[in-house]
Amino acid sequence: MxxxxxxxxxxxxxxxxxxxxxxxxxxxxxxxxxxxxxxxxxxxxxxxxxxxxxxxxxxxxxxxxxxxxxxxxxxxxxxxxxxxxxxxxxxxxxxxxxxxxxxxxxxxxxxxxxxxxxxxxxxxxxxxxxxxxxxxxxxxxxxxxxxxxxxxxxxxxxxxxxGQAVLTDPELVSLNEAQPLVTGGPALIDQGLGFSVDLRPETGDLVGYRAKPHSGVVDLDRIGAYDAREFWDQLHTTEGRLILDPGAFYILVSREAVAIPPDYAAEMAPYLAMVGEFRVHYAGFFDPGFGVGEAGHGARGVLEVRCHEAPFVLEHGQVVGRLVYERMAERPERLYGEGIKSNYQGQGLKLAKQFA
Missing domain, CATH: 2.70.40.10 (Deoxyuridine triphosphatase (dUTPase))
Structure with missing residues (x-):
């Protein structure tokens, strides 16, 4: 297959x-x-x-x-x-x-x-x-x-x-009807499963982080060892809006929680360039079983955002990217979060594992 x-x-x-x-x-x-x-x-x-x-x-x-x-x-x-x-x-x-x-x-x-x-x-x-x-x-x-x-x-x-593994939009619609892929919003299916940015959190007003321009060295082997405040500025808003600075790097989160069923994998892809001069990901593989498990409610996608050219306004709920689903040739022996160390299962807004 x-x-x-x-x-x-x-x-x-x-x-x-x-x-x-x-x-x-x-x-x-x-x-x-x-x-x-x-x-x-x-x-x-x-x-x-x-x-x-x-x-x-x-x-x-x-x-x-x-x-x-x-x-x-x-x-x-x-x-x-x-x-x-x-x-x-x-x-x-x-x-x-x-x-x-x-x-x-x-x-x-x-x-x-x-x-x-x-x-x-x-x-x-x-x-x-x-x-x-x-x-x-x-x-x-x-x-x-x-x-x-x-x-x-x-x-x-x-x-x-x-061979060819990517699901077409009609196939993705059928999969979503059989196994709902999204919670927290409707499934927007257009060249993949669209996702939007969350700038109105259910609790508090923390919506993301911006990397500080002059920080220390990060030892990649040191897990939970670094004070996030030394490397990141917290971003707060009550307006559901955020202005991105050209060249700055942001960690934001999707409004939707997504699930990857056991017989599928997914890859995060940038949305159409015409939605704005920014890039929404630098890492993008989602393993079978991501967002599926004991909680059963999906996991939100963390957005790694860099703005280009000119300052750009992001609004709550603005579609910024998509997940491209692919079928597995066979179901894996182990799923994401089952018996393996999976740092981001059930995640929300979360920095890399090196930060406390």
Whole structure:
């Protein structure tokens, strides 16, 4: 069956050698519908981001852009505003019929840590064609905070697909009728499931956070260790309106709570550019079972927002993005939030896990 490969199929690909790594892949990397990728031991500071280009290899192009090389073994700081390339521990040899797409993990996006997958022969980021056989690299650009990284850290993840997996709008309407996907509002289905921004919370007037421009270093291994007030300004409003500053980074939350049934996965995609000059996500994989579980009421989507060009007014209930649903090739062995450490199950407005 066509669809996104579940954890069982990912394990089989590892056993067959289609996905290999040194050191070997550990069970914690395997998510219900994706594989976490690990940083290697070396980072290259670049003078500019680049795509490899057809018929070219990353290591062949690197001398044109490399400024210096860094050893990550004992930990190293990736400076805010700089671009780095890190060879990953994993290597791929995709079988015929399989393609892959990468995205930043949730905590990576919430730290405004732009992370993209780079490959040999690559003409776009985060996409691997069927038959790709070679190494993979992470391009990392810390936008708001400098970060301390070490080998083995998992900043992005890989999803594998067999054939066409995306649900059409009529299929999504049928799924929503059978298994309601949204609470807190109607299901707006148009090239996916639309979601809007919540600027009128049920309690209080805290609607989001804005990254402070001059903060300290965040050690990505330190969970719940940092005082959010040192890194973020709280945003309060009673008017249901927020003016975004160009270049600033915001954490907001969707008005709707969404659910991803066990036989489906989803990816957050930007809404149409014509709704405003801002980007609404940097991390976007939603695993099967997200927002489904003991509570059974869904979980709201956290929005990682950066405004471009000109100040822009966001209004409560304004549609800002959409979830694109995909069918799974098979139901995963484990679902999001079941027997695995899932930091954002049942979430509302929430910063990255490094902040107390």
């Amino acid at each position: 066509n669809g996104v490969l579940p954890d069982t199929r990912i394990k089989a690909l590892i056993a067959e050698g289609a996905i290999s790594a040194s050191p070997a892949i550990i069970p914690e990397q395997i998510q219900p519908a994706s594989l976490d990728l690990r940083l290697g031991t070396t980072a290259y500071r670049l003078r500019a981001s680049f795509l490899t280009g057809k018929g070219r290899r990353v290591m062949e192009r690197l001398p044109d852009f490399q400024m210096h090389q860094m050893d990550l073994t004992d930990g190293a700081v990736l400076e805010r505003g700089c671009v780095y390339l890190v060879p990953l521990m994993e290597r791929l040899a995709l079988p015929k019929g399989l393609t892959a797409v990468a995205n930043a993990k949730s905590s990576t996006g919430r730290l405004d840590l732009l992370t993209r997958l780079v490959t040999d022969d690559g003409t776009e980021f985060d996409r691997l064609p069927e038959g790709y056989d070679g190494p993979i690299y992470a391009e990392i650009c810390p936008r708001s905070f400098s970060v301390l990284v070490r080998p083995g850290m998992r900043l992005n993840q890989l999803r594998l697909r067999e």
